[in-house]
Amino acid sequence: MANPIIPLDPAQQGQVWQYAAREGYPYRCLVALDMFANTLTGGYLCETISSRSARADRAGKWWGTAMSWFLDLFEYDHGAKAMAADAERATFIQSIEHQ
Numbered sequence: 001m002a003n004p005i006i007p008l009d010p011a012q013q014g015q016v017w018q019y020a021a022r023e024g025y026p027y028r029c030l031v032a033l034d035m036f037a038n039t040l041t042g043g044y045l046c047e048t049i050s051s052r053s054a055r056a057d058r059a060g061k062w063w064g065t066a067m068s069w070f071l072d073l074f075e076y077d078h079g080a081k082a083m084a085a086d087a088e089r090a091t092f093i094q095s096i097e098h099q
Contacts, residue, residue: 008080016084031089051086054079 008016023031034048043052050071056064057079071078 006077006080008077008084012081013084016081016088019085046090047086048082050078050082054083 031048034050035046038047038049038052039045041049043049049067053064053067053071057068058064068079071082075081
């Protein structure tokens, strides 16, 4: 299986960040459940399963590649977009903490 994770260019990353900054309450609740499930299975706190899978894919882990391939069936380059969205959420929280 080829590596499906393609890094986002700055314009694409900006689009993902803008979308993540406007996530509604129901969507944020689903993301929180995703992060909770990721944490229960040994992942990092505040990271989605998609982002974790993309990171594992980049590290050459078979399960990360399989999961990234599966997620790409629903959204092209889902892993890179998930990583950018996780980064935007962290940046947003950091900006709130500094205010």
